[in-house]
Amino acid sequence: xKILEIKNLSLKSKKNNILLLQNINLILNKGEILGIVGESxxxxxxxxxxxxxxxxxxxxxxxxxxxxxxxxxxxxxxEDYLRNIRTSMVSMIFQEPMLSLNPVQTIQTQLHEVIKxxxxxxxxxxxxxxxxxxxxxxxxxxKKILSSYPHMLSGGQxxxxxIAIALVCKPEVLIADEPTTALDVxxxxxxxxxxxxxxxxNNMSMILVSHDLDLIKxxxxxxxxxxxxxxxxxxxxxxIFERPTNEYxxxxxxxxxxxxISSEAGNVKILExxxxxxxxxxxxxxxxxxxxxxxALSNINIHINSAETIGIVGESxxxxxxxxxxxxxxxxYKGNIxxxxxxxxxxxxxxxxxxxxxxQIVFQDPFSSLSPRLxxxxxxxxxxxxxxxxxxNEKLVNICSSLLTEVGLNHDMLSRYPHQFSGGQxxxxxxxxxxxxxxxxxxxxxxxxxxxxxxxxNILELIVSLQEKYSLSYCFISHDLKVIKxxxxxxxxxxxxxxxxxxxxxxxxxxPKSDYTxxxxxxxxxx
Amino acid sequence: MNKLNKYSSYWIKFLENKRNKYSLFIFSFIxxxxxxxxxxxxxxxxxxxxxxxxxxxxxxxxxxxxxxxYFDTEADYKDDFMTRKLEMKNNWAVFPFNxxxxxxxxxxxxxxxxxxxxxxxxxGTDDRxxxxxxxxxxxxxxSVLFAFxxxxxxxxxxxxxxxxxxxxxxxxxxxxxxxxxIWGSMPELYLLIIFSSLFEPNIFLLIVLLSLFGWMSLSxxxxxxxxxxRNMEYVIAARTLGLSNTEIIIKHILPNSMVSVITFLxxxxxxxxxxxxxxxxxxxxxxxxxxxxxxxxxxGKDNIEAWWLSIxxxxxxxxxxxxxxxxxxxxxxxxxxxS
Numbered sequence: 022x023k024i025l026e027i028k029n030l031s032l033k034s035k036k037n038n039i040l041l042l043q044n045i046n047l048i049l050n051k052g053e054i055l056g057i058v059g060e061s062x063x064x065x066x067x068x069x070x071x072x073x074x075x076x077x078x079x080x081x082x083x084x085x086x087x088x089x090x091x092x093x094x095x096x097x098x099x100e101d102y103l104r105n106i107r108t109s110m111v112s113m114i115f116q117e118p119m120l121s122l123n124p125v126q127t128i129q130t131q132l133h134e135v136i137k138x139x140x141x142x143x144x145x146x147x148x149x150x151x152x153x154x155x156x157x158x159x160x161x162x163x164k165k166i167l168s169s170y171p172h173m174l175s176g177g178q179x180x181x182x183x184i185a186i187a188l189v190c191k192p193e194v195l196i197a198d199e200p201t202t203a204l205d206v207x208x209x210x211x212x213x214x215x216x217x218x219x220x221x222x223n224n225m226s227m228i229l230v231s232h233d234l235d236l237i238k239x240x241x242x243x244x245x246x247x248x249x250x251x252x253x254x255x256x257x258x259x260x261i262f263e264r265p266t267n268e269y270x271x272x273x274x275x276x277x278x279x280x281x282i283s284s285e286a287g288n289v290k291i292l293e294x295x296x297x298x299x300x301x302x303x304x305x306x307x308x309x310x311x312x313x314x315x316x317a318l319s320n321i322n323i324h325i326n327s328a329e330t331i332g333i334v335g336e337s338x339x340x341x342x343x344x345x346x347x348x349x350x351x352x353x354y355k356g357n358i359x360x361x362x363x364x365x366x367x368x369x370x371x372x373x374x375x376x377x378x379x380x381q382i383v384f385q386d387p388f389s390s391l392s393p394r395l396x397x398x399x400x401x402x403x404x405x406x407x408x409x410x411x412x413x414n415e416k417l418v419n420i421c422s423s424l425l426t427e428v429g430l431n432h433d434m435l436s437r438y439p440h441q442f443s444g445g446q447x448x449x450x451x452x453x454x455x456x457x458x459x460x461x462x463x464x465x466x467x468x469x470x471x472x473x474x475x476x477x478x479n480i481l482e483l484i485v486s487l488q489e490k491y492s493l494s495y496c497f498i499s500h501d502l503k504v505i506k507x508x509x510x511x512x513x514x515x516x517x518x519x520x521x522x523x524x525x526x527x528x529x530x531x532x533p534k535s536d537y538t539x540x541x542x543x544x545x546x547x548x
Numbered sequence: 549m550n551k552l553n554k555y556s557s558y559w560i561k562f563l564e565n566k567r568n569k570y571s572l573f574i575f576s577f578i579x580x581x582x583x584x585x586x587x588x589x590x591x592x593x594x595x596x597x598x599x600x601x602x603x604x605x606x607x608x609x610x611x612x613x614x615x616x617x618y619f620d621t622e623a624d625y626k627d628d629f630m631t632r633k634l635e636m637k638n639n640w641a642v643f644p645f646n647x648x649x650x651x652x653x654x655x656x657x658x659x660x661x662x663x664x665x666x667x668x669x670x671x672g673t674d675d676r677x678x679x680x681x682x683x684x685x686x687x688x689x690x691s692v693l694f695a696f697x698x699x700x701x702x703x704x705x706x707x708x709x710x711x712x713x714x715x716x717x718x719x720x721x722x723x724x725x726x727x728x729x730i731w732g733s734m735p736e737l738y739l740l741i742i743f744s745s746l747f748e749p750n751i752f753l754l755i756v757l758l759s760l761f762g763w764m765s766l767s768x769x770x771x772x773x774x775x776x777x778r779n780m781e782y783v784i785a786a787r788t789l790g791l792s793n794t795e796i797i798i799k800h801i802l803p804n805s806m807v808s809v810i811t812f813l814x815x816x817x818x819x820x821x822x823x824x825x826x827x828x829x830x831x832x833x834x835x836x837x838x839x840x841x842x843x844x845x846x847x848g849k850d851n852i853e854a855w856w857l858s859i860x861x862x863x864x865x866x867x868x869x870x871x872x873x874x875x876x877x878x879x880x881x882x883x884x885x886x887s
Contacts, residue, residue: 349788377790390781394803402790403799451785458789 024226025049025194030071030086031063032250042069042083042250054220054227056241058234060473063502064250065230069196070229073107090194109139112192112293116199118179122171128182129167132189135280139190149499154185159215177208184226191223198230205336206500206544207537208318211242216260231476234277235503235546238262246270254446276474277508279533281485285328286375286510291363291462291494292348292380297321297356299340299347318354319518324461328492330511332526334502334541341498342364345466348496350380361461378408381455385467391439396449398435399423404458424453429483445476452483464496481508502545506530514538561882568878575871577751582689585822589682590623591647596641598633606644629690630778648679662847662854672856674847680856684864686839692868694751695820701759701785702816703809706766707802713767714774714805715797721771722862728764736761746830751834758823766812807883818869823863841865 026049028493032042039060042064049055059065070076072088074095088095090111095103103306104213107113110367117490123131132151141147155163158181172178180200187195198218201209202239205427231237237244237256245255246269254267261375299318319339327330335341347354350365350373358365360380384390391400402422405412422432428449439447448468453461465484470479485508488495499505505526514522514537530547559679563569582589603610605625612619617629624630625641634641639733648654648669654677657663661677673679709728740757747753759773777783778801821841828835828842829849836843841861848858 027800323879345607346784351784374790374792379789380784382788384781384785392782392783392786392800392804395799403556403786403791407795432618454785454789 022051023048023070024051024090026071026087026089026543027068027087028087028420030068030088031084032067032071032076033082033084033148033448035080035082039263040084040250042071043252045086049226049257051193051226052220052240054229054240055219056237056244057230057247057401057535058229058232058237058244059247060232062248062249062477064452065115065247065355066198068247069113069198069228069230069339072194073099073111073113074103075107075113075500089145092512099514105139106189108135108192109190110192111194112187114180114183114187114195114197114200118183118203119171121183122179124171125452127168127170128174132167132182132186135186135189150189151185154189155182157188157219158182159183159211174441176204180204180208180212181215184219184397186210188219188223191224193321194226194228195220196228196230199232200229200234201236202231206487207336207504207540209236211546234274239546245373246273272475276478276483278478278504282330282488282510283485284328287492289327290452291327291329292323292350292361292496293324293359293487294321295357295359297323297344297347297354297358299343299352299354316518318347321515321520321522323523325494325496326486327342327461327494327512330488330495330497330509331510332456332505333496333498333510333515334500334505335515336500339515341500343464343518344515345464345496345498348464349380378404378458379460380462380464381458381460382464382466383448383451383455383468386471387444387451388439388471391447394438396438397421400439400450401425401435401454401457404454408458421453421459424457425450427456427487428453429479443476444472445480448472448476448480449483452487456487462494462496464498468497469502470499470501484508501543502547506547514541549883550688551660558882562878565878565881567874571874571878574877575868576824578688579692582685582692585685585689588644588647588677589650591649591652592642593641593643596625596634596639598639599887600638609793626655635705646685647682649858650682651678651837652678652682654679658863662851662857665856671852671860674844675851675854676856680844680860683839684841684860687841688864688868690751690834690839691821691824691841692808692817694824695817696757698737698755698758698820698823699754699813699816700752702762703768703813705759705763706768707809709763710767710770710805711774711797711802715776715778715793715801717775722840728767732761732764734761740832749835750761751838754824754827754833758820761817762820766816769808770805773803773808775800777804802815805860811876811880814872814879818872818876821865821872822867 027045027047030042030045031040033040045068047055057065057068067076067081071083072095083096086096090106093236095106111336115472124127129151132154133147136147136150149165152163155166160166160178160181166174166178166182174182195216200216201212204212213236216227218327219225229237229241241258243256244258244261245292246253246261246267248269254261254265254270262274262541265274297318298316298320300314300316300324303313303315321344323331333341333344345354346352348358354366356366358378363376365376368376395403398418398421399497401424402417405417405420418435421435425434430446430449430453439450442450468484471482472480481504484495486491495508497505497509509526512524513520514529516537522529522533529538530542533542553703563570587594588605589605594606596603596605598615598820605623609622612621612623615623615630615633617623633639651879654663654669656679657668657673661673662675663669663673664670669681672848674680674683709724713724743753743757754855783796785799786800791799799822823834824840825842825845827847828840831846833842834840841864844857844861848854848861851857
């Protein structure tokens, strides 16, 4: 039974007249989950917002189309009617649970507000209803949760609260826009299972918007694949994953990283950490004597061999980035870091600077890792100039253009500025900058997390090919086990600032020892 | 070449707005004109011919004796002796547009001082018989130059301390911030009053005293920009490439934190003009014979019936401040990346 239908929906941006959605057609049946997949900028979020007309009319203009719900075209309905429909009939969950909750109101106030608006004004009923819905979301200690403010809850708890608010009116349709993207992987499954459970019990329909193919594959009945505001393929999920017909879909499905490494790791130790610990002062008070500390790393022992990639996988806040910063000698630490058998913890900052060409780092966000006011030549030549002030301009241009060719970019792009490049191209520039120093070790700190799936695969391929060519050592940090396993020889699992498991990639995946690793594997759909 | 393009695009954006364009052109025109105040408004002739000899009194000092007088002091080209001499056959003199200097007193005035506008004094005289137009021209020049100097010094000090605090953060930041809190709570006005009674007040003392306190409002913004900038990934990347701290500050963080400096620039300049005017108005500023807008305003207050004093000064002051604010808003808008 059809519950929601979109017919020929087209939408353009008022500012530059670009078509953002073109002739979208979709049908949502009762009780099913419809998955919408697409890269960033494909219009998937906009489409969700269109359904309840939440788009800003000053920026966007709907050119044509109908959205039919309950026999009415929602696009022509008055605002009063729509306001009633949102939440009570067609509800939404957004990606960022911190931004969707009001930070200065308690959970109780925010939950009660919705109930008062749509269901009842009777105090007692409100209390029972809100406790009931919180229980259903699987949160314990309801009283405490209700009286707390958003910042007192964890990301997972906040997202559960968002779900409670969205579902308290028992809507017929739920639009979940990347509901788990901001959460740690192990939480993803819990949240999605919760949503699915709700859907089954209340015979609700759901639109699940995501960029994560595995997630959509496991949870949706039908899928729609969006590219540049157009539906490129639609159908039953299993059919599409088994027999994709469209070129773009094929590319998207094959973009999931497989095993990419072919080279063998060497056996010379390049880097070794001995009991590496790191802590941050929490209260930076002027006169206080008993300072409190947050331990970011405790007794980390890792080593990297030549031409080897180690993967470090862990959730946000587990200390992955701190480890990278400590290895890069960018913060104070305890313990020893041996690079080529030289103990860096004993060197002064000036002496370390002389060795900086041996180890380089590539960051997560290619938009903030390149200075917006320097052009590509200046960015690439910076390190070279720091080590050799007398290098001639001609030689610099030569080196930099060959670096660009190395990372698969056109060498005549040297005079451009970072904002003229796409995310993937910027990440290539960042890699070229790291390569410019001819390092032995490169640390990659979530280098592909900000990129779309297809671009991600290209970057990973580049990284692997560079390793084969120059037998570089890599330390690859990510929260995404799928990426880690595709390019690492060995994996370290880090949790709560400790290394809890380490083994070769194959061994970790086949027989994980700790429960945490097992849940990581499960939530990455690798089991 | 690309860099040039970037700056010229800001420039084009600035000029696109007519208000910005006219404000900037009017202000620069008046300011450049005022730099040549000696040629526009002076009691010495630009050039004169006496007994078939050319003299350039505006460039050189001639004594009274030179022209057959009795004194070794500089000739007064307005007194009876010189006037008579100039009226002789073949003798002539070209006076500037406004034939008064800022402290030349019109002794031949038929009306009591302050005298209303007449064909000798286009905007009248003040209560000591000095020409108001001349004092306005010189006063404007002094105000603007003073403001430029104060702003430049304030920005340099503010940038230095802000950068120091923001980039090194931690202990340095903590101690400097406490210092600023203490330093900033010193009563600036009382210090000025005390110093003006201890020393002969002059413009340099004013600049020094005001600079001691003026940098703090700017250093806060620079500090915030640097605190933000030091943790940007491209700054960390520069550190891993082996750049020294000075190189990182100059190349990476400073250009990105100049926005606050440039945005505040015109407002700081107009603020400085206002400070000088207020201090002069209160009598704490420059010495009495220096031409100043504040002193003229004070005279206007004392001689409320002499409308030419207060109205003309008011117009000059408001016009200057208004032009500067317009220019400032224009700069802010054209540097805003979002528009």
